[in-house]
Amino acid sequence: MDSNNLVINLIHDYKRYRDSLQEEPRLIAFVKKHLLPNIHVMTIFYIMDYVADRIADVAFYYRDLTPRKVAKVKLPPELKVECIEPDYTQISANYAKVLATFAEILHTNFKPEDLKYFYRNIKNISIQTMAKENNPTTNSFISGYYVCNTNEMFVLENGAISTFYHELFHLASTYVDEANGTIYIGFKQQSHSLKYELGQGLTEGYTSYLAKKYSKDTNYCSYEFESDVAAALEKIIGVEEMQSLYMQGNLKGLIMALNQYDSIPHIMQFLQLLDFYNDYNDTNMMYPHLEDNLIQSYLLIINFLTRNYVLKLKNQVSSMNFSTPEDYEEFLLRQLISFIGASKITDYKLINKYLKKHLAYRLYRDEHNCFYIEQPLFHKGGRNGK
Amino acid sequence: MANNQYFEIITTDGKTLKYQIITAFKLASTGKYYIVFTDNLEQKTINIYAANYDPDDDTKFESIQTEAEWQIIKDQVNKIFQKTHINLKKENF
Numbered sequence: 001m002d003s004n005n006l007v008i009n010l011i012h013d014y015k016r017y018r019d020s021l022q023e024e025p026r027l028i029a030f031v032k033k034h035l036l037p038n039i040h041v042m043t044i045f046y047i048m049d050y051v052a053d054r055i056a057d058v059a060f061y062y063r064d065l066t067p068r069k070v071a072k073v074k075l076p077p078e079l080k081v082e083c084i085e086p087d088y089t090q091i092s093a094n095y096a097k098v099l100a101t102f103a104e105i106l107h108t109n110f111k112p113e114d115l116k117y118f119y120r121n122i123k124n125i126s127i128q129t130m131a132k133e134n135n136p137t138t139n140s141f142i143s144g145y146y147v148c149n150t151n152e153m154f155v156l157e158n159g160a161i162s163t164f165y166h167e168l169f170h171l172a173s174t175y176v177d178e179a180n181g182t183i184y185i186g187f188k189q190q191s192h193s194l195k196y197e198l199g200q201g202l203t204e205g206y207t208s209y210l211a212k213k214y215s216k217d218t219n220y221c222s223y224e225f226e227s228d229v230a231a232a233l234e235k236i237i238g239v240e241e242m243q244s245l246y247m248q249g250n251l252k253g254l255i256m257a258l259n260q261y262d263s264i265p266h267i268m269q270f271l272q273l274l275d276f277y278n279d280y281n282d283t284n285m286m287y288p289h290l291e292d293n294l295i296q297s298y299l300l301i302i303n304f305l306t307r308n309y310v311l312k313l314k315n316q317v318s319s320m321n322f323s324t325p326e327d328y329e330e331f332l333l334r335q336l337i338s339f340i341g342a343s344k345i346t347d348y349k350l351i352n353k354y355l356k357k358h359l360a361y362r363l364y365r366d367e368h369n370c371f372y373i374e375q376p377l378f379h380k381g382g383r384n385g386k
Numbered sequence: 387m388a389n390n391q392y393f394e395i396i397t398t399d400g401k402t403l404k405y406q407i408i409t410a411f412k413l414a415s416t417g418k419y420y421i422v423f424t425d426n427l428e429q430k431t432i433n434i435y436a437a438n439y440d441p442d443d444d445t446k447f448e449s450i451q452t453e454a455e456w457q458i459i460k461d462q463v464n465k466i467f468q469k470t471h472i473n474l475k476k477e478n479f
Contacts, residue, residue: 059434059463063456065449066435069398073439073447076391079410079421116442 086119092127098161102168105214111240114247118172121151125171129157143222146170148183162217169207174211175249184249199251203231206246225298226278232305236261237311261308270304273297392422395447409462410436414434420450422459434463 023143088096088103099122106115144155153167173186181192186203190196205226212227214222234242237257245253258267275298280290391407405423408466412419422436436459440446 059467061434061436061456061460063450065437065447067395067397067403069443070447071398072393072396072443074394074396074444075421075439075441076393076407079393079407079419079439079441207476 019175025306026329062124086123090120090123092182094129094171095127095164098164099168102165106172110216110243110247114244115172117175117247117249121174126150126152128152128154130154131157146174148174148176148185160215160220162211162215162220163222164206165215166211166222169210173207173247184251186246186249187251187254189251198268198271198275201226201276201278202230202233203246204269204278205241205274206234209234210243210246223278226274229301229305232309236305236308259310261311262304266304270301273301273304277301290355393421405435409466410439411462413458416455418455420455420459422463 002106008229021318038046088099091099098351103118103122106118117201144153144167146153146167148170151171153171155164155167170185173184175184183190183192186207188197188203190198204223205228208220208224208227209230211222212218237245237254241257242254244250245257255264255271277294281294285345392404393407395403395405397403403425405425408422408424408427410419410421418438420436421439422434424432424434424437425435428467435449436450438446438448438450450459
């Protein structure tokens with residue numbers, strides 16, 4: 001052992017001895033009476049105390065990297081996220097307060113590892129105001145948008161907070177992978193070349209759902225059907241997991257989570273149908289020839305959600321006890337009505353048009369004023385007779 | 387201490403080693419992330435190790451390059467140990 005370590009060990013021993021003296025009042029009294037009055041002894045004790053207090057503990061620093069051959073490091077989540085709050089006034093003086101409030105909402109409601117993209121993207125975001133813009137193709141107003149390639153955000157000057165939150169959730173869930181040329185935004189995956197894209201409908205729906213939920217703006221109305229679908233999907237997957245998958249841009253994780261209830265082809269079809277609905281649903285005037293397709297996609301989406309929610313329910317209730325089979329059926333039915341109520345079939349006119357044309361389905365309204373669709377027990381195309 | 391937190395290192399020959407984190411911080415002057423850790427906190431002589439890490443890259447784990455960085459690390463460690471050290475009050479003498 002070298003001389004440095006010898007001294008350190010000596011002082012460490014002195015500290016321990018000194019600490020232990022607290023248990024020996026008679027010894028302390030003896031020291032005070034017979035030793036300390038001697039100036040030399042007192043000086044030695046003073047110096048040793050002074051040095052001992054400044055060497056907090058015995059520490060030996062290894063300068064070389066230890067261990068040497070590191071393949072991978074598994075750090076706790078808190079160390080993998082740079083949770084250093086940026087100065088929001090430097091980002092945007094106009095919106096500093098909104099940004100700080102939004103960050104606080106994220107801290108409170110999301111896991112630290114889910115905030116990685118938020119802290120990365122917020123650092124160099126450019127937020128600009130824009131005049132009210134009318135989208136000429138769909139005849140609906142655009143109140144804000146986020147451009148991931150340039151990390152720019154455009155919002156209406158006096159627009160609603162919920163709209164701002166909508167774009168901030170896009171920012172918080174966006175990752176651009178330059179290496180493989182893929183853009184991940186929530187549940188959307190898109191190639192740089194736009195050669196392929198999937199998950200736009202669900203992403204806009206869940207983003208709107210989160211914006212409304214956390215801004216507490218009950219009047220917020222954006223991507224209504226997609227938002228209701230996302231809310232219903234959250235009931236199947238679970239709030240925490242769905243939020244985490246969204247914030248990490250993990251579409252694959254979402255598909256795997258649904259795979260425990262349904263097949264991959266069905267899940268892919270669901271996502272594609274919602275994308276189709278998202279692209280064309282606001283265009284009754286522009287694309288009338290797609291009306292039947294829209295209705296079909298609408299019904300298939302609802303059926304997908306219902307089927308998988310029933311499967312989840314059946315898994316949950318398998319361990320519950322019911323007095324009679326009727327009790328079991330009633331429980332399932334009530335859960336199902338509540339679930340479909342959450343998905344809120346909002347485009348009633350579209351449903352009625354389909355019903356009148358094909359007469360293949362019956363539409364019921366329950367005591368909670370929620371609609372649901374049931375296939376009849378007669379041939380498809382026959383009248384809804386009794 | 388970082389709330390008695392641990393982390394693991396997987397070596398190139400497949401071993402998993404567990405260490406206790408003493409502290410972790412980012413230096414504004416260098417822009418680097420530092421982690422200070424030990425494998426024997428309860429012992430009389432504590433082994434202190436330190437490295438640079440990257441929150442976004444699990445494979446990046448590098449040695450400390452400069453004496454200035456080591457001095458900052460030692461200061462940080464001393465501050466932490468001083469807070470947890472039990473001091474005997476001088477009026478007992």
